[in-house]
Amino acid sequence: MPSMVTSVPGIVNVTTACWSVDCGEGGIGEIKYMATGYFDHQDGQTTSTNLQSQGLLGAGWRPLNRELDWQFLWHLAMHDSAELSKKTVDVASAIADTLGRTNYSGWANLLSVFSSGTRYELDEFWSYITPEPPSPDYRHVPSLTVETPVLQQVSRTNIPIDYVLNRLQELTILKVLELLGKPVLITQYYFDRYFYLPIEKFISWERVDTIDTVNAYWPQQDIWLQIQNIGPGRRRLTLLARELNSLISKATYNLAVMLSGYQSRVGQIQSQYAIRSFSADVQEFSDRVQQAVFDQNQLAVLVHGEPGTGKTAWTQAIAKEVLMPLGYVIFILDHDAVENFVPPTYLEHICLIINEADNLAQNRANVAAQSSSKTEHILSLLDGTLHQSVLEEGRIQAQQRFVVLMTCNTMERLDPALLRKGRVDLIHEFMHKFV
Template sequence: MSFDYFRSNEGTPTNNNRQSLLASGWRPFHRELDWGFLWQLLYSDTRELSQKGLNLASTVADTLGRTNYAWWANLLNIVSDNTRYEVDKFWSYITPDPLSPDHRYKDVLTTETPIVQFVSRSSIPIDYVLNRLQEITVLRVLKLLERPDIITQYYSERDFYFPVERFVNWERLDVINTVYAYWSKYDIWLQIDPYDRGRRQYTLMATNITPLINKATYDLAIMLSGYQSRVGKVHSQFPIRTFPTDIQDFTDLVQQAVLNQNQLAVVVHGEPGTGKTAWTQAVAKEILVPLGYVIFILDHDAIANFVPPTYLERICIVINEADNLAQNRASEVAQYNNKTEHILSLLDGTLYQSVIDDSGIQIKQRLVILMTCNTTERLDPAMLRKGRVDLMYEFVQRFV
């Protein structure tokens, strides 16, 4: 049992947009009578239901009881705009609204798409790459979710739905106003808001979206640099088994520590050419990526401005030439930058855990930091205190 109607607005922009929705496959949503919902309404809101029913009956009675019109004119007036509006308002009250997200869905991940990069001589494109990573994550999650159970859109005081069997992809979906989609299997909502020039904002809302994010970000690596930044995959030229035996033994210790600890910091040092950077790449590819870690490779320009994304559960940060970044603060060179303090805060986690944001996704992160340096003599002593760096090893053999 259902009730719905169209208003006549031929030639108006609103009607043109509505016709565009209909032409692209959207269909008017007919509110269905739910006896369970009506019974609950009668039980919990009897007074309001009675009042609205009386108001509707009064409107219909006034229409039918006009003495200055013929009886057939009064019947025709039943379907006038005013009467239909009152009937529709009452029908909307006694029938359940289309499904929509509520306060239960506290895991929120949002991205604008496509991401726009603002180029400036004085800026490092860190924000652009991190935004690009977030866009990739959201779009990959949507790909994993596949076809939703429902797709709805509210426009011009009407609810529309898109037949899910006709759904192809989100880019081809006509979005004029806010669109909602729902996957009952995962209890996840998608909200799409249109912007100008074809841009959109996608917002995922869920009770627990972390498992899907972990799948979506598998095998990702991000290089953040003042020269070039990109999102891709870790490349390792030398497998771990090609390193000297002592380094392979140290790698086994690192792997065990990764499995046992939520946070791990490793420093490897040695002369140039001993394979320190190649080792971090091999560890990232062979040990950390299979465990679901997202790899961030930071240079000296990026380290001072990097904040780990809170929606990622497992993060590995690779810092090469740490002795040029986390220098002893007693030296004159270290007085002119804050990179030492920033690396210390990454090791401690204090900079990001001191204030908890109520919005978005807040999870207990697992963090691995791999640092290389030519010598530990220039490192700030605070870095080497117990509790900050867990494992340290010197590379002594030339590695080709």
């Protein structure tokens, strides 16, 4: 394989002389290392460090050797010639001093070249003139991170919104990894040494020994995974890629999230009744909603009517038959969740179901509504002014399509601002008892 330096968008320069990828069927390749030797960075390692390294070697990891790349060396000579000359003179001087000792025999001086003192000089020089193994570049690549396993902390006064949303993020990352399959490269940097895990020894991410930091790379999709050990039995998983939205959409297909006290959970949307089991006027309204979903990036729908007319059942049917096939992740929010919910920015398609909106978005002219911020929060969700006003730096930001389905028994108590043009797009009254 010819020696060359390739630039991967958003990723540090990757020297293909250091590692070559022979991509097979499906794009999953095999790493072939062309190494001649590895110089230990550290003089006098501790016993525990040696044991950790031996543990990696025993688990199937192998030292990752740094290769001399002539184009990379030429690049140093052209752009950092002063430092290259200084380091070359330093290492040559160290070797000359060792070989020129007069109080030792020639063979002793030759062996001394490979002693710990001279070896450190050689190692430092080798690290300078050879490119590092490929690694993700956090400065330019959006990321999606979660600490796993996600721990649940529930109290009687708080709905575990953070837990459920973190659990959704964990499921998303794990599903993306399942869709990606085996990576082409798995490396680990520990105590100034690089190791790699042969792909044929990879079984699952749970069984990858993580002492410090593991990096995995899929060149076909240009995606990095970083695994950090953050404590006994706990890891931090980070996906880095410029384009990850299509995989996230596949990973979150048919997912629903309920945020309602102790019932909060991540699962799949269920609907007991089909849309065509409703009355003719509701079916016609459902067709209008479906068309609006296709036409608009943001849609708000309000249905009202007496209890027992099938409003909640209808929202579930729309979610199941219309939105879920289009890749929408469904969030069902209760009273307390509405006040604290912020839509995840990494999801492209989001549907919010808010039942009993007349008890939440009450007219702020009433004294009872003035003690709560639920009305303002629902208005900000409809406008997008709250969750879209600031984009988090370094995180995956999807171009979102947003659907809000609201139900209420009566519109009399709703805040007039909710019904203002541009906030609620479609309104329908349910008049027939539904069983």
